[in-house]
Amino acid sequence: MALSDQCGDHTQRVLDILSRFTSAFPQGRPSAVVQGQTRGDVILVTGTTGGLGCNILAHLCLDPHVKKIYALNRSSPHKGLEERQVEIFKQRGVLEDCLNHPKYQLVEARLSEPLLGLNTELYTEICESVTHIIHSAWSINLVKPLDNFEDCLQGTRNLIDLAVASPQLTIPKFVFVSSISAVRNYSGVSVPEEPIPDPSVCFGFGYSESKWVGEQIVYHASQSTGLRATSVRVGILCGDRNGHWNTSELYPSVVKSALELRYLPNTEDALLPWIPTFEAAGILCAMRNSEHPVLHLESPNPAVWSEVFGMLAKELGVSLMPDDVWLSLLQDYSNHGDLPKAERRARVPAIDFIPYLLDVDFSTYRYQGYPHVDTSKAVQVVPMLKDIRITEEMVTKWVNHWREIGFLPRKETLRAVRSKL
Numbered sequence: 001m002a003l004s005d006q007c008g009d010h011t012q013r014v015l016d017i018l019s020r021f022t023s024a025f026p027q028g029r030p031s032a033v034v035q036g037q038t039r040g041d042v043i044l045v046t047g048t049t050g051g052l053g054c055n056i057l058a059h060l061c062l063d064p065h066v067k068k069i070y071a072l073n074r075s076s077p078h079k080g081l082e083e084r085q086v087e088i089f090k091q092r093g094v095l096e097d098c099l100n101h102p103k104y105q106l107v108e109a110r111l112s113e114p115l116l117g118l119n120t121e122l123y124t125e126i127c128e129s130v131t132h133i134i135h136s137a138w139s140i141n142l143v144k145p146l147d148n149f150e151d152c153l154q155g156t157r158n159l160i161d162l163a164v165a166s167p168q169l170t171i172p173k174f175v176f177v178s179s180i181s182a183v184r185n186y187s188g189v190s191v192p193e194e195p196i197p198d199p200s201v202c203f204g205f206g207y208s209e210s211k212w213v214g215e216q217i218v219y220h221a222s223q224s225t226g227l228r229a230t231s232v233r234v235g236i237l238c239g240d241r242n243g244h245w246n247t248s249e250l251y252p253s254v255v256k257s258a259l260e261l262r263y264l265p266n267t268e269d270a271l272l273p274w275i276p277t278f279e280a281a282g283i284l285c286a287m288r289n290s291e292h293p294v295l296h297l298e299s300p301n302p303a304v305w306s307e308v309f310g311m312l313a314k315e316l317g318v319s320l321m322p323d324d325v326w327l328s329l330l331q332d333y334s335n336h337g338d339l340p341k342a343e344r345r346a347r348v349p350a351i352d353f354i355p356y357l358l359d360v361d362f363s364t365y366r367y368q369g370y371p372h373v374d375t376s377k378a379v380q381v382v383p384m385l386k387d388i389r390i391t392e393e394m395v396t397k398w399v400n401h402w403r404e405i406g407f408l409p410r411k412e413t414l415r416a417v418r419s420k421l
């Protein structure tokens, strides 16, 4: 089949999925519209057991304009929600003041089910009082195809339905946490802070496609119901206040792999508009009253790849090499190493990202494979965004944290191993 036919089929599949979640939006406001009785924001936030979500929850707890927070999360068969929330707060170095803060109520929910899986009483209480919805929960998986994200898409639709059913005079504001990957194939100079109706901008990964469909559901809802909504396209989040950065993600994996490969990749002229998670969460919360349908959340003042990777290389005692040569080295290691495959992947976890790395054209885009995104509206809404940039202190914090949790060897161990070689 010709490539254009395959693209056409895929476009149709993505649009079909979108149309399933945009049909029959409720028309008109509920008959008994009331003036909100509350002074202060009442916020429904999803996914607070996740990295970004727990930092959002922390900011909301400390915000004097916020009166009450409903933190909706799925349940786990292994642990209670309270325990999971405190654990993630501690793991991510969230301020002590937020642990068990009286403002938030943890709620076990099934977002994709009718009434979000809540009893009618609680659903009605939330629906009647909520002033903002921040929807952060999402499945983060770069391998699954779009069909596997239907529960996330249904959850988004159900949250919109809750907002639209609000009896308050002012319809709740909906903030959808999107990703710059939703526009990963944008071919213009800079992605505008606007909805992009062409689905091909997101093609390549079910995850990026799901975020594009999510944005479009939200946008269609605002067009046909009057929902006030902003999709915030978040860039790469690079670690918490205590230096925690999920070791299963791409860049931590590249760093760990350097110990075995002895090299880190260097992409000439590339820039890193990464944002630390706590700051990103604060900015996202500050965007909650914006009237823009789309905002971008990444650093307009990006760090230089060779500087950041230079700092990492110094910490690890390894060298930099051009990214294409590094990628060949990684592939060779993956295919021909003397060790069993599982051992190779443990030592060089970047192996798991080879399909993604092969798909990314680092030479075309200066932003680690993503197009440049405009942030001028975001900076207008939250001026502090322009001051955020990776510092040497952050880089040291990541490395120290990875050493503390045993992801990287301690300096002394590394020196002892190297001296024997």
Ligand SMILES: NC(=O)c1ccc[n+]([C@@H]2O[C@H](COP(=O)([O-])OP(=O)(O)OC[C@H]3O[C@@H](n4cnc5c(N)ncnc54)[C@H](OP(=O)(O)O)[C@@H]3O)[C@@H](O)[C@H]2O)c1
Pocket (backbone or CB within 6 Å): 046, 047, 048, 049, 050, 051, 052, 053, 073, 074, 075, 076, 111, 135, 136, 137, 138, 139, 140, 151, 152, 177, 178, 179, 180, 234, 235, 236, 237, 238
């Ligand atoms: N991290 C980044 O660099 C980055 C970049 C761009 C955008 N984002 C967006 O930011 C948001 C938060 O990401 P994160 O990095 O904080 O991810 P994370 O740490 O994996 O947290 C994801 C959260 O979503 C929940 N979740 C996952 N799948 C779910 C499902 N099928 N139904 C209901 N809840 C589900 C998780 O619950 P459990 O704890 O039960 O698993 C967790 O609370 C996501 O929308 C993501 O797309 C993140």
